[in-house]
Amino acid sequence: TQLLEQSPQFLSIQEGENLTVYCNSSSVFSSLQWYRQEPGEGPVLLVTVVTGGEVKKLKRLTFQFGDARKDSSLHITAAQPGDTGLYLCAGAEGAGGTSYGKLTFGQGTILTVHP
Amino acid sequence: SAVISQKPSRDICQRGTSLTIQCQVDSQVTMMFWYRQQPGQSLTLIATANQGSEATYESGFVIDKFPISRPNLTFSTLTVSNMSPEDSSIYLCSVRQGNYGYTFGSGTRLTVV
Numbered sequence: 630t631q632l633l634e635q636s637p638q639f640l641s642i643q644e645g646e647n648l649t650v651y652c653n654s655s656s657v658f659s660s661l662q663w664y665r666q667e668p669g670e671g672p673v674l675l676v677t678v679v680t681g682g683e684v685k686k687l688k689r690l691t692f693q694f695g696d697a698r699k700d701s702s703l704h705i706t707a708a709q710p711g712d713t714g715l716y717l718c719a720g721a722e723g724a725g726g727t728s729y730g731k732l733t734f735g736q737g738t739i740l741t742v743h744p
Numbered sequence: 745s746a747v748i749s750q751k752p753s754r755d756i757c758q759r760g761t762s763l764t765i766q767c768q769v770d771s772q773v774t775m776m777f778w779y780r781q782q783p784g785q786s787l788t789l790i791a792t793a794n795q796g797s798e799a800t801y802e803s804g805f806v807i808d809k810f811p812i813s814r815p816n817l818t819f820s821t822l823t824v825s826n827m828s829p830e831d832s833s834i835y836l837c838s839v840r841q842g843n844y845g846y847t848f849g850s851g852t853r854l855t856v857v
Contacts, residue, residue, distance in 0.1 A: 660844050671836050671848030717786060731777060732846065737786045
């Protein structure tokens, strides 16, 4: 069974601060995905990283996949109250970079950004 | 990307009863996934449902408790049977979105009293 350790579990910061969320595993994943979930909704895909060492940017969010494809990080610059939510990393099983099957989710990070 | 309609969005049920949750996708998909999530916590995969075959259940989940139907490529149901308060949770269905990433329904918040 593949496991993803996500940290921190809770993060409460002021508007304008930076933050980083980490996902670590002893297993290799074909891809690593980050989701954001708001109350009463399902998770929404933010980004997928596939290649070891890959870095993707989505406005103020920067995602990185570790060289060995076992870990990933999400960095938010100048956090806004609208960033508040549950952030989930998820590793996909599969071969050749194609996610053909189930996801293994990290424990989640509840982010609260205070105005 | 696919759009998933999941219902009911929430329900309060008596212990010992059963609830069937429906997911309708606006496109044909091979695999559908059912998850359970405690509020504010992570998702745990219950089972994978393929059209035309029996669902594949993860460790800790059994067909008698969570029977799944997959009658066609756009629809699936999950039944939570003989419910107890421990079954109170959010249940979500999901489908693959292209080669990477997944789309989720909005979830069913179940409370068993």
